[in-house]
Amino acid sequence: MLLLPGAGKVGMGGECRRYATRLFTLTLTLPRLRGRVADVLILYGIFWINRRRLTMKFGIFLLLQSPDMRPSQETYDHALEQGVLADQLGFDYIVAAEHHFSSYGFLPCPLLLVPTLAERTKQIRFSTAVVVLPLRNPIQLAEEIAMLDIITRGRVEVGFGTGYQQYEFQRFGVNLAENRAMFEEALELLTKLLSTENVSYQGRYWTLPESTTLPRPITKPHPQFWRATSTVPTMAWSLERGIKVITGGTASSMERIINNWYLFQDAVEAARVSWPQEFIINRGVYVSDSEADAKSMLPHAIWHTRTARGLSSNSLPVNAGRAMTELTAQVAQEDDPDFLYRDWFFGTPEIVAEKIYRMTQYAGVSYLNCTFNLGQIPHEKIMRSMELFATKVMPHFRAYMPDQAKYPRQENAPDPKGYFAWEEGMPMTFA
Numbered sequence: 001m002l003l004l005p006g007a008g009k010v011g012m013g014g015e016c017r018r019y020a021t022r023l024f025t026l027t028l029t030l031p032r033l034r035g036r037v038a039d040v041l042i043l044y045g046i047f048w049i050n051r052r053r054l055t056m057k058f059g060i061f062l063l064l065q066s067p068d069m070r071p072s073q074e075t076y077d078h079a080l081e082q083g084v085l086a087d088q089l090g091f092d093y094i095v096a097a098e099h100h101f102s103s104y105g106f107l108p109c110p111l112l113l114v115p116t117l118a119e120r121t122k123q124i125r126f127s128t129a130v131v132v133l134p135l136r137n138p139i140q141l142a143e144e145i146a147m148l149d150i151i152t153r154g155r156v157e158v159g160f161g162t163g164y165q166q167y168e169f170q171r172f173g174v175n176l177a178e179n180r181a182m183f184e185e186a187l188e189l190l191t192k193l194l195s196t197e198n199v200s201y202q203g204r205y206w207t208l209p210e211s212t213t214l215p216r217p218i219t220k221p222h223p224q225f226w227r228a229t230s231t232v233p234t235m236a237w238s239l240e241r242g243i244k245v246i247t248g249g250t251a252s253s254m255e256r257i258i259n260n261w262y263l264f265q266d267a268v269e270a271a272r273v274s275w276p277q278e279f280i281i282n283r284g285v286y287v288s289d290s291e292a293d294a295k296s297m298l299p300h301a302i303w304h305t306r307t308a309r310g311l312s313s314n315s316l317p318v319n320a321g322r323a324m325t326e327l328t329a330q331v332a333q334e335d336d337p338d339f340l341y342r343d344w345f346f347g348t349p350e351i352v353a354e355k356i357y358r359m360t361q362y363a364g365v366s367y368l369n370c371t372f373n374l375g376q377i378p379h380e381k382i383m384r385s386m387e388l389f390a391t392k393v394m395p396h397f398r399a400y401m402p403d404q405a406k407y408p409r410q411e412n413a414p415d416p417k418g419y420f421a422w423e424e425g426m427p428m429t430f431a
Contacts, residue, residue: 056400057367059093060086060386061129061250061282062113064106067303067376069322075106078379080116082372085383087121089390095127095159095369098135100168102316102323104307111144111158118152126152129246129282129369130161130228133190134182135172138206141186142193142213149217159226159246160187166314181205187225195221226280230260235267239277246280250371251308253334254343254359254419257281261363262410275405278366284344285370286377287352287388293381294346298337300375301344305334342420345370349392354428356397358419364404396430 060082066075083094096113099105107113110128117126126148131141148156162179163169169176185203192199193213200210217223226244229235235245245267247260264279284301288294303325310316310328317324333339345352359365370389372382407413422428 056365056397056402057092058390058394058397059095059127059367059369060091060373061369061371062094062096062107062110062373063099063104063250063371064096065304065373065375066103066106067300067307067323067325069103070376072106078382079113079373080120081379082382082386083113083117083124084120085386087124089386090394091124091386091390092367093125093127093369094121095129097129098132099165101171101321102167102307102311102318103321104311104323111148114148114156115151118155125155125157127157127224127226128159129226130159132163132168133160133186134163134174134179135168136186138186138190139193139208139211139213142190143215145190145223146194146213146215146217149219149223150215154219154223157224157226157244159228159244161228165311167311167316167318191222191225194223230263232263232267232270235264236270239267239271239273244278244280246282246369248281249308250282250284250374251305251334252282255416257283257359257365258362258416258419259410261365261407262413265407265409276364276366276402277404279364279402279404280367280369281363281365282369282371284340284346284374285352285372285385285389286344286346286374286381287349287385287393288381289348289388291348291351294348294351295337295341297374297377297381298340298346300377301340301346302335302337303375304371305340306330309334349388350428350431352389353393353396353430354422355419356393357429358422360397360400360402362413362416362419364402364407366402366404 062079062083064075064079086094094117096107096110097105098107098110100108110131114126145156145158160183162183163176166176169179174182182205185205189201189203189206189208192201194217197212198210199208199212201208224244226246227234227238228246229238230247235247238245245264247264248257252260260281261279264277268275268277284304286294286297288297306328307316307323307325309331310323310325315328317327340346345355347355356368372385372389
């Protein structure tokens with residue numbers, strides 16, 4: 001197997017790893033297995049269990065978009081089918097996003113999707129990217145997270161964000177200018193309620209007499225938190241508190257993702273935490289048997305970038321819920337299909353694997369969140385894309401371990417334009 005730069009050496013296949021893990025478990029349950037053999041097995045087991053935690057992870061990202069305003073039942077049925085397939089194909093996470101009042105996302109409460117998916121799946125974990133914390137009551141949210149922790153038997157994590165869409169905040173009567181202050185207070189209260197009993201709180205936005213929220217979470221001190229951010233101070237603040245950082249939305253360019261990696265390196269240094277750290281990104285993904293079909297799906301990617309930009313700048317008209325994306329201004333590069341094809345993970349399995357490989361040369365990505373369900377890509381094509389990705393792309397990276405500490409800092413890093421250096425006809429890494 002090819003070793004990627006920054007990757008750890010690969011020594012055992014999956015069957016050997018599982019066998020070593022079973023032996024490790026056996027030594028813990030049979031006290032008579034002591035001495036050198038047991039010690040070696042325990043160390044071996046710890047090595048592989050820890051190693052698995054550090055290998056690259058893959059998730060699917062659900063926005064539940066519907067540019068054509070398809071029936072809501074259809075949109076949800078398709079999302080649930082995609083979530084079940086993700087579990088069957090061996091993806092690590094299903095991650096859902098919160099949005100309101102427009103066809104950019106039919107998912108106002110992503111945590112409500114979790115119980116149904118948990119019942120229909122076996123191994124896959126769940127998270128959000130994100131729950132918009134300033135729009136939530138942190139006291140009730142703490143109760144709901146604890147319930148989900150129990151219902152999923154510890155498979156849920158929760159990503160939080162400050163929110164950015166003026167269109168949404170206006171309709172909830174929340175001042176967007178106060179989103180950061182509200183976020184920090186809500187997260188502080190939420191964390192206390194999940195990790196401590198008999199909590200009293202007096203804040204600017206929320207007040208609580210001494211209370212204990214029930215039920216209590218089974219994950220201690222609470223389920224893993226994520227935070228969406230792209231600034232060094234906020235990344236560092238999160239890392240200091242053991243919060244995973246997710247950076248770079250689906251519409252972000254590869255140039256921005258690589259730049260966010262440099263910022264993340266600065267944040268790790270500022271937080272004085274050690275490597276490795278989870279570096280999570282989102283990417284638009286469409287894998288097909290042919291380049292022609294992959295390129296034919298690019299209008300859905302363009303709809304996504306234009307809609308996201310319009311909502312972020314509060315310049316997108318919305319009519320009866322439908323985002324009027326066609327009325328937004330186009331941007332030469334971001335909305336250019338040729339650029340998006342080179343930048344996003346669109347193409348045949350060989351091309352998509354090549355793009356991911358090239359990304360690893362510039363950024364220590366440990367987790368790739370794949371947005372397969374973009375715009376109005378037909379459901380059957382999304383399912384096929386997921387299958388091709390899981391069977392022909394993911395296996396190349398399942399043994400990949402980014403040695404994040406060895407990546408150069410920005411001033412010594414290679415020119416990121418090299419990511420785009422591949423041209424048709426050039427040899428590919430995994431061909």
